Amino acid sequence: MxxxxxxxxxxxxxxxxxxxxxxxxxxxxxxxxxxxxxxxxxxxxxxxxxxxxxxxxxxxxxxxxxxxxxxxxxxxxxxxxxxxxxxxxxxxxxxxxxxxxxxxxxxxxxxxxxxxxxxxxxxxxxxxxxxxxxxxxxxxxxxxxxxxxxxxxxxxxxxxxxxxxxxxxxxxxxxxxxxxxxxxxxxxxxxxxxxxxxxxxxxxxxxxxxxxxxxxxxxxxxxxxxxxxxxxxxxLSLSTPEKKMSKSDPNHDSVIFLNDEPKAIQKKIRKALTDSISDRFYYDPVERPGVSNLINIVSGIQRKSIEDVVEDVSRFNNYRDFKDYVSEVIIEELKGPRTEFEKYINxxxxxxxxxxxxxxxxxxxxxxxxxxxxxxxxx
Amino acid sequence: MxxxxxxxxxxxxxxxxxxxxxxxxxxxxxxxxxxxxxxxxxxxxxxxxxxxxxxxxxxxxxxxxxxxxxxxxxxxxxxxxxxxxxxxxxxxxxxxxxxxxxxxxxxxxxxxxxxxxxxxxxxxxxxxxxxxxxxxxxxxxxxxxxxxxxxxxxxxxxxxxxxxxxxxxxxxxxxxxxxxxxxxxxxxxxxxxxxxxxxxxxxxxxxxxxxxxxxxxxxxxxxxxxxxxxxxxxxLSLSTPEKKMSKSDPNHDSVIFLNDEPKAIQKKIRKALTDSISDRFYYDPVERPGVSNLINIVSGIQRKSIEDVVEDVSRFNNYRDFKDYVSEVIIEELKGPRTEFEKYINxxxxxxxxxxxxxxxxxxxxxxxxxxxxxxxxx
Structure with a gap:
């Protein structure tokens, strides 16, 4: 297997x-x-x-x-x-x-x-x-x-x-x-x-x-x-992580689309709402909805449990590195679909x-x- | 015309x-x-x-x-x-x-x-x-x-x-x-x-x-x-003239079907609920729903106004004659459709x-x- x-x-x-x-x-x-x-x-x-x-x-x-x-x-x-x-x-x-x-x-x-x-x-x-x-x-x-x-x-x-x-x-x-x-x-x-x-x-x-x-x-x-x-x-939405990520959200920075360019993805993740604890990243959807949403996204993409992802990101002690890591994971995953989407839509x-x-x-x-x-x- | x-x-x-x-x-x-x-x-x-x-x-x-x-x-x-x-x-x-x-x-x-x-x-x-x-x-x-x-x-x-x-x-x-x-x-x-x-x-x-x-x-x-x-x-229903005539009425005597035999029509009209005023027949849907329903049926069949039908039935002074007249009008009208129905259904x-x-x-x-x-x- x-x-x-x-x-x-x-x-x-x-x-x-x-x-x-x-x-x-x-x-x-x-x-x-x-x-x-x-x-x-x-x-x-x-x-x-x-x-x-x-x-x-x-x-x-x-x-x-x-x-x-x-x-x-x-x-x-x-x-x-x-x-x-x-x-x-x-x-x-x-x-x-x-x-x-x-x-x-x-x-x-x-x-x-x-x-x-x-x-x-x-x-x-x-x-x-x-x-x-x-x-x-x-x-x-x-x-x-x-x-x-x-x-x-x-x-x-x-x-x-x-x-x-x-x-x-x-x-x-x-x-x-x-x-x-x-x-x-x-x-x-x-x-x-x-x-x-x-x-x-x-x-x-x-x-x-x-x-x-x-x-x-x-x-x-x-x-x-x-x-x-x-x-x-x-x-969840990157800007209001109490709500589902949704296309109808007027703030398009809250949504990552399949055909977003890498630069746009990085910018949206950097703008994603998080919280004031800036040196530790762990999963607590009630107290830290923004950070937990990013951890959940990495877990889904890498098909890893939340615990494993929290383990992986424990090495980061600042938001820039943590968020850039999240962006890289998303950019890598969507590379194929973005190219295919542009092909098919034409x-x-x-x-x-x-x-x-x-x-x-x-x-x-x-x-x-x-x-x-x-x-x-x-x- | x-x-x-x-x-x-x-x-x-x-x-x-x-x-x-x-x-x-x-x-x-x-x-x-x-x-x-x-x-x-x-x-x-x-x-x-x-x-x-x-x-x-x-x-x-x-x-x-x-x-x-x-x-x-x-x-x-x-x-x-x-x-x-x-x-x-x-x-x-x-x-x-x-x-x-x-x-x-x-x-x-x-x-x-x-x-x-x-x-x-x-x-x-x-x-x-x-x-x-x-x-x-x-x-x-x-x-x-x-x-x-x-x-x-x-x-x-x-x-x-x-x-x-x-x-x-x-x-x-x-x-x-x-x-x-x-x-x-x-x-x-x-x-x-x-x-x-x-x-x-x-x-x-x-x-x-x-x-x-x-x-x-x-x-x-x-x-x-x-x-x-x-x-x-x-x-309306012949037996409970407050309700519409309807097939789902358990009492089938309240309904005259297109393929009812003349005998059956006559029997149903004779059993139709009317009232105690047995020598005059006029249209008063509130006080005389049963009689008015029969008058309305004749009016519809003969394409005559209610008033004209009331005029026509004023010659009757007993239920038997009035009701038999109503039966004849219905039987005559449904003669054609009944024969055709039997033909088509086969x-x-x-x-x-x-x-x-x-x-x-x-x-x-x-x-x-x-x-x-x-x-x-x-x-």
Whole structure:
């Protein structure tokens, strides 16, 4: 086993937990031989470090591990993306292309994985409607994501303080977002879904809807997909490390993009918010969110535990050296993806062909499965 | 102009109200020369008198009046139907076929109108998702239909007494039903939508979403469809004339089906709940709901005003004669549709060919319009 690989605890078939914490580097036992892995990312343009470490790098690992019977479907969640209004159609189209270029740039192999646009496969929306006739409003009301995305205030213990006027302003799409996500996943009878921690609750809902459908129609049709949580903790904003790193952050110094030049990366890391303890660097996300975020980024990139990274950086006694070390690690990791991204973004025809071939395969499976679902339901 | 026709008040182009009360018998001025009329009915099996008078008879009138530039699309709303669970797939499939047989049996001409299954045209569900990212939860919360269908209690003045636990049990599909309805209508850029009074609020929402889309993308893409309210008031249950006539009523004596034998019709009318005033028959829906319902049915069938029918029945001084008169009027009207229904229901291949050809045409328009919508939005 190569030094990049770490052995995952042997998972006995009967006790497969519905939630797996993927190790830094997946190994072949993580998936059974005819697993179908499904995952998507929103098209917010070129990927940033959070997208890379939190989602798409696992896709690359899965491509490397892929066995003949397995199927990998990775997509651009452009139907989810419009739950936040995108009034500029041209800009949105550009973001979608950049997302595909980013997927290929991080190393996803279109020979091994189907790369798709969610919006180009009608069955996603069709199954969304069918599942929405099973999903109760009460269950959706308990989801937290639509509340956080609608900036609904939280009490000190983290509970959301929802009042009618807040809910009134929320758009139906944001509220029913997890049902579309369930449709995306179940449409391909997916068995494994790599997601970030914040999507865990939606995977619970997906399993619930799968079970409810199977029970109502007395068929064992949908498998209950396993949640594969990425090992790397959430990558936070460099300027406000209480928040996720996000493209929508007005301060672009808080985000490291896949196609940032080395100079820009170094400048952003140097400007990253830290704290006044300037001679020791250790992991304490509550007291030292900024430093811990940088340590977490190095840990994710080097696929090392936090402890090992803290060990490595203990030799630094000033912010300049510590931060330049962090920059070097990021610059080295993104060298390949940045070059590939620039290449792909200037080859729209190739990008188009990759997505077309990915969609041909995915459409076949989507059409077959939806036809089976329609038959069961009486359509 | 034939004696069946009544002249509609001339509608000046600028002041087209968004709501028209169709006359008993539509006339050619009701629709402009390139109108697109869209309407659907839920597949609850063979039509009953309420379906016939409240919805589908207008479709037949529209077929007779159709001018070359106009388009008529009438469908089976089978995606809407599953907002009330249908765990028996085979039964549901049978209901869908019976609905098509009923549409043809009442005289809708498949040469003049496209007869479709909603579920067989993916673009309905696709546009539903796109519009759900525009529809606010507050607006949907004010719709009354999901409350009445969820048996949510009403106060004496008719307001719904909605509490969280009630809403919690409601299924997302029932709550977002009007958004799918808006998608159905807007998908074909429909200009006129014949509906019953209880759907009027949903047509308001449809116009609101059309306007919101046009404004957000600065395009005059969707027309604002005109609501065409049927002239016949709601046909009520024969046994509990406070409620709509409905197939789901456990007491089948309360419903007159298109394929009821004359004997059965007579028996049901004789058993219809009326009141103790047995020698005079006049229209007073509050005090005499049963008698008024029968008068309204005759008025709808004969395309006569309530007053004229009250005039006609003033000659009766006992229930037997009055009720037998009502039975005769119904039996005569349903003679044709009953024979046709029996014919069509035994010709599944023909039914299939009618729907296939209707859907081919509708799919073409649906695919083109959705492609245009995708282009505007950036997909």
């Amino acid at each position: 190569s030094n990049k690989q770490a052995v995952l605890k042997l998972i006995s078939k009967r006790w497969i937990s519905t939630v797996q914490r993927a190790d830094f580097k997946l190994n072949s036992e993580a998936l059974h031989s005819n697993a179908t892995v499904f995952s998507m990312i929103q098209p917010t343009g070129c990927f940033h470090l959070g997208n890379y470490l939190g989602a798409t790098r696992v896709w690359t690992d899965l491509c490397e591990l892929k066995q003949p019977g397995q199927e990998l479907i990775f997509g651009v969640a452009d139907l989810h993306a419009i739950t936040v209004p995108k009034p500029d159609g041209e800009m949105f189209r550009k973001f979608r292309h950049e997302a595909v270029a980013s997927i290929l740039a991080v190393g996803v192999d279109p020979e091994k994985a189907s790369v798709i646009y969610q919006s180009a496969i009608p069955q996603h929306s069709e199954l969304h409607w069918l599942l929405s006739t099973l999903a109760s409003m009460g269950l959706l009301n308990r989801m937290t994501q639509w509340k956080s995305k609608s900036n609904i205030k939280q009490s000190t213990n983290g509970d959301y303080l929802v009042n009618d006027s807040d809910v009134g302003k929320v758009r139906l799409g944001l509220f029913s977002y997890p049902v579309l996500q369930a449709a995306d996943i179940l449409l391909y009878k997916s068995t494994h879904v790599p997601v970030g921690d914040d999507q865990s609750q939606h995977l619970e809902l997906t399993r619930h809807l799968a079970e409810k459908f199977n029970k109502m129609y007395k068929k064992n049709f949908f498998p209950k997909p396993v949640t594969m949580l990425a090992q790397t903790k959430k990558v 080859e729209p025809t190739y990008l188009h062909s990759v997505v077309e071939s990915g969609m041909r395969k995915a459409r076949e499976k989507a059409a077959k499965n939806l036809a089976d679902i329609h038959k069961i339901m009486g359509f | 034939s004696n069946k026709q009544a002249v509609l008040k001339l509608i000046s182009k600028r002041w087209i109200s968004t709501v028209q009360r169709a006359d008993f018998k539509l006339n050619s001025e009701a629709l402009h020369s390139n109108a697109t009329v869209f309407s659907m009915i839920q597949p609850t099996g063979c039509f009953h008198l309420g379906n016939y008078l409240g919805a589908t008879r207008v479709w037949t009138d529209l077929c007779e009046l159709k001018q070359p530039g106009q388009e008529l699309i009438f469908g089976v709303a089978d995606l809407h139907a599953i907002t009330v669970p249908k765990p028996d797939g085979e039964m549901f499939r049978k209901f869908r076929h019976e609905a098509v047989a009923s549409i043809l049996a009442v005289g809708v001409d498949p040469e003049k109108a496209s007869v479709i299954y909603q579920s067989a045209i993916p673009q309905h569900s696709e546009l539903h998702w796109l519009l759900s990212t525009l529809a606010s939860m507050g607006l949907l919360n004010r719709m009354t239909q999901w409350k009445s269908k969820s048996n949510i209690k009403q106060s004496t003045n008719g307001d719904y007494l909605v509490n969280d636990s009630d809403v919690g049990k409601v299924r997302l599909g029932l709550f977002s039903y009007p958004v799918l309805q808006a998608a159905d209508i807007l998908l074909y850029k429909s200009t006129h939508v014949p509906v019953g009074d209880d759907q009027s609020q949903h047509l308001e929402l449809t116009r609101h979403l059309a306007e919101k889309f046009n404004k957000m993308y600065k395009k005059n893409f969707f027309p604002k469809p005109v609501t065409m309210l049927a002239q016949t008031k709601k046909v 010709e599944p291949t023909y039914l299939h060919s009618v729907v296939e050809s209707g859907m081919r045409k509708a799919r073409e328009k649906a695919a083109k319009n959705l492609a245009d919508i995708h282009k505007i939005m950036g997909f």
